[in-house]
Amino acid sequence: MKKLLAIATVLIIGFALMAGCTEQQASGDELKIGVVASMTGAASTTGKDVWQSAVLAADEINAAGGVYVEELGTKIPIRLIQGDDESTREGGQKAVSRLITQDNVDVLVGGFSSAVVSAHQSIVAEYKVPYIITGASTPIITRRDDVDTFYMFHHAPTTDDSGGQTTLFIDDTIRPAINEKFGFSADRPLKLAILYQDSPYGKGQQDAIKNTIAQENLNIEVVSEETFKMGETDYRTVLTSVKNSDPDVVYVVAFLNEQIPAVTQARRDVGMNTIFIAVEPNDDPDYYSGVGRYGDYSIIQSRFSPYAVPKGPIEASVEKFVNDFDEKWGGFPGMMGAATYEGVYIAARAVEDAGTLDKAQVRDAIAQVEMPQMVEAMKDQTIRFSDDYRESKFDLYMEQLFWDDDLQETRPKIVWPASLKETDFVLPDWFEPGKE
Amino acid sequence: MVVSPDIALQVVIWGLYAGCIYILLATGLNLIFGVMKIVNFAHGELLMLGAFVTFTFFTISGFNPYVLLAASVPILIVLGVMIERLCFRPILGTGKLNEIFISLGLIYIIQNAAAIIWTDEWRIIHSPYESITISVFGVNMPLDYLIIIITTIAILVALYLFLRKTTLGRAMRATSQNRKGAMLMGINVERMDMISFGIGAGLAGAAGTLWAVSGQVFNPYMGSLPAIKAFAIVIIGGLGSIPGAIIGGLIYGIAENFAIFTLGGAWKDAISFLILILVLIVRPTGIFGESSE
Numbered sequence: 001m002k003k004l005l006a007i008a009t010v011l012i013i014g015f016a017l018m019a020g021c022t023e024q025q026a027s028g029d030e031l032k033i034g035v036v037a038s039m040t041g042a043a044s045t046t047g048k049d050v051w052q053s054a055v056l057a058a059d060e061i062n063a064a065g066g067v068y069v070e071e072l073g074t075k076i077p078i079r080l081i082q083g084d085d086e087s088t089r090e091g092g093q094k095a096v097s098r099l100i101t102q103d104n105v106d107v108l109v110g111g112f113s114s115a116v117v118s119a120h121q122s123i124v125a126e127y128k129v130p131y132i133i134t135g136a137s138t139p140i141i142t143r144r145d146d147v148d149t150f151y152m153f154h155h156a157p158t159t160d161d162s163g164g165q166t167t168l169f170i171d172d173t174i175r176p177a178i179n180e181k182f183g184f185s186a187d188r189p190l191k192l193a194i195l196y197q198d199s200p201y202g203k204g205q206q207d208a209i210k211n212t213i214a215q216e217n218l219n220i221e222v223v224s225e226e227t228f229k230m231g232e233t234d235y236r237t238v239l240t241s242v243k244n245s246d247p248d249v250v251y252v253v254a255f256l257n258e259q260i261p262a263v264t265q266a267r268r269d270v271g272m273n274t275i276f277i278a279v280e281p282n283d284d285p286d287y288y289s290g291v292g293r294y295g296d297y298s299i300i301q302s303r304f305s306p307y308a309v310p311k312g313p314i315e316a317s318v319e320k321f322v323n324d325f326d327e328k329w330g331g332f333p334g335m336m337g338a339a340t341y342e343g344v345y346i347a348a349r350a351v352e353d354a355g356t357l358d359k360a361q362v363r364d365a366i367a368q369v370e371m372p373q374m375v376e377a378m379k380d381q382t383i384r385f386s387d388d389y390r391e392s393k394f395d396l397y398m399e400q401l402f403w404d405d406d407l408q409e410t411r412p413k414i415v416w417p418a419s420l421k422e423t424d425f426v427l428p429d430w431f432e433p434g435k436e
Numbered sequence: 437m438v439v440s441p442d443i444a445l446q447v448v449i450w451g452l453y454a455g456c457i458y459i460l461l462a463t464g465l466n467l468i469f470g471v472m473k474i475v476n477f478a479h480g481e482l483l484m485l486g487a488f489v490t491f492t493f494f495t496i497s498g499f500n501p502y503v504l505l506a507a508s509v510p511i512l513i514v515l516g517v518m519i520e521r522l523c524f525r526p527i528l529g530t531g532k533l534n535e536i537f538i539s540l541g542l543i544y545i546i547q548n549a550a551a552i553i554w555t556d557e558w559r560i561i562h563s564p565y566e567s568i569t570i571s572v573f574g575v576n577m578p579l580d581y582l583i584i585i586i587t588t589i590a591i592l593v594a595l596y597l598f599l600r601k602t603t604l605g606r607a608m609r610a611t612s613q614n615r616k617g618a619m620l621m622g623i624n625v626e627r628m629d630m631i632s633f634g635i636g637a638g639l640a641g642a643a644g645t646l647w648a649v650s651g652q653v654f655n656p657y658m659g660s661l662p663a664i665k666a667f668a669i670v671i672i673g674g675l676g677s678i679p680g681a682i683i684g685g686l687i688y689g690i691a692e693n694f695a696i697f698t699l700g701g702a703w704k705d706a707i708s709f710l711i712l713i714l715v716l717i718v719r720p721t722g723i724f725g726e727s728s729e
Contacts, residue, residue, distance in 0.1 A: 042657055044556045198702045228701035231661075233652040236450040237693040238701045244443060257558035257653050264651055268566055269578045290560050290653075 030079045034099035036110035041087025052329045053337030057344035067348045070355030089119035096120040100127045109343040114138035114200040121147045130363040134339035138204045142389045154391045163208025165396045169416045171218040191434040193224035193247035205253040235262045239270040246434035251277045260290040267294040273432040288409045295410045296403045297428040303394045304335040308412040310420045321375045342374045445575045453581045455689025456588035460643035461666035462681035464636035470612040470676035471632035474535045478542035480663025486644020487654040501649045508641040516637025550656035558653045668712045674722030
């Protein structure tokens with residue numbers, strides 16, 4: 001028995017050493033990209049989307065020969081390594097530690113949820129690995145000063161950008177429409193209720209809305225600010241409180257699993273005949289099927305929509321991405337997936353520009369990257385990171401949902417900004433403005 | 437904040453609905469604890485399974501989801517019996533730690549099995565009555581809520597009659613009150629364990645169906661929070677006391693909703709546990725702790 005145990009121990013150690021040797025030999029022969037994704041846990045739907053989109057990008061690049069690295073004088077393939085953050089802070093710390101210290105990745109891409117990403121940023125900072133964050137949306141991610149974020153880049157709209165754009169739309173389009181339809185004076189302020197998730201994301205949006213109103217001197221009065229816990233399923237009481245404040249518009253900062261019951265319960269149970277606004281992560285086929293008729297005439301912000309593609313140069317690339325994704329995985333990619341798809345391309349481009357896998361030089365190359373927009377509409381139609389906080393800037397647009405009898409679901413039309421608009425914003429007949 | 441009577445009544449109605457789900461869950465937990473003296477931490481997962489069974493039958497058959505109580509309750513009863521026979525009976529009496537780890541293990545097994553079968557996407561069911569609203573004392577109330585409240589009352593009355601009026605029910609109560617005494621009187625206590633676990637699981641299944649029908653979303657990981665609250669309700673009402681579970685569930689549902697209305701949504705869970713602490717300070721055995729069923 002002792003002899004057997006000794007042989008088994010020697011074999012295990014031998015295999016472990018051999019595995020280490022193999023890893024060592026592979027280093028430099030490939031571009032190792034760690035994809036931080038919530039493959040399990042509450043955000044696993046988004047996590048799978050992130051991973052599948054990254055795989056699609058890597059396959060495309062590898063099919064074209066790989067990534068040229070001048071220092072090596074050859075093209076090398078991309079190898080993606082999955083880091084499952086388990087939708088938790090602790091899971092994210094474990095996954096990122098493993099990707100960096102055991103898998104020796106050259107670049108990190110992904111990272112969903114501001115809370116999860118915030119928790120593992122210090123590890124990334126310590127090991128100085130370039131990290132293209134494509135999910136978390138709080139601007140704190142690259143602006144915090146308690147962690148060195150020099151190696152981190154934010155390729156997702158921040159809550160400042162997202163909340164700011166939507167607030168401008170409310171003032172620019174919804175407020176005049178209400179005042180005109182109901183014969184109110186033109187200077188009547190729009191009464192806005194904010195119902196937000198009790199999280200850094202929700203609070204970031206709430207701050208962005210109020211800051212935009214103050215900075216732009218908008219004629220919007222915030223009549224109610226209510227929170228709900230992340231993952232909440234019953235909104236009736238908090239909506240009763242919101243209704244009690246007589247809003248014209250309710251701005252809901254919620255994820256898909258929260259937005260659907262919030263809107264459904266508001267319209268059906270609480271009897272709120274008002275306009276609901278959804279934040280951009282909700283523009284997903286599941287939202288349209290889940291919210292059903294109750295989503296009619298509601299507003300949703302977007303940067304990558306399943307059913308509304310901005311006309312222009314981006315149209316063909318979105319169509320190709322969607323078709324390729326459907327062919328490979330079945331189904332429709334989400335916007336986190338779209339950003340991660342671009343994130344892999346940004347990483348590949350930066351390595352080519354740097355001509356090396358040296359992390360410091362790759363980091364500098366990401367900071368300098370200038371790429372034509374890919375599948376999401378970008379400011380100036382270009383992917384680049386700002387000098388101050390290393391944020392890319394998206395061209396966000398607003399859609400209004402309209403019921404389709406044939407499909408038995410709503411479908412979106414772009415109503416703002418004017419440069420992308422497909423149709424005018426419509427106030428439904430059942431709409432009731434807040435009392436004077 | 438000034439709360440008008442109409443608004444207060446509206447909040448009470450939302451609280452009653454939430455209370456119904458909690459009551460069914462907590463009553464099942466109490467029944468299992470009362471007879472077997474084990475704490476099933478995986479009870480919330482049985483609620484989740486009830487919701488998914490309803491979802492599956494609803495998708496396949498298109499039947500009225502309330503009718504599907506006739507599917508979810510028996511299926512969960514059978515599942516409960518299997519869990520009791522395969523997981524809890526072998527370790528019964530071997531120590532509380534074993535029971536705790538078995539039920540904690542079951543949480544992960546059931547969650548992952550559900551994720552494999554139904555995927556981990558959030559699901560929702562649209563009730564055929566979802567667009568119907570009725571007026572109750574001048575307050576608008578979805579018809580679904582009235583049905584849910586009536587269904588819960590009917591289930592509880594049936595359970596009461598079963599426990600009070602049938603030989604099997606009396607045998608279960610006897611086992612709950614004195615296990616050794618019941619054995620000496622010829623009651624097959626292992627059979628009582630099996631039946632109580634089955635009924636407890638069936639009640640969780642009914643809670644799952646009502647959860648789904650009311651338009652709330654669900655996924656394989658949604659059971660944990662309702663289960664934690666059900667445990668708190670059991671402690672508030674008194675371990676093993678079914679009237680305690682009913683009163684505790686109602687207090688919880690209404691208090692939570694008033695906390696949301698007056699203090700904000702972030703206080704929803706905090707107020708529940710504040711009540712728990714207060715009850716334990718004033719009455720450590722819970723409201724009905726001494727008169728266990």
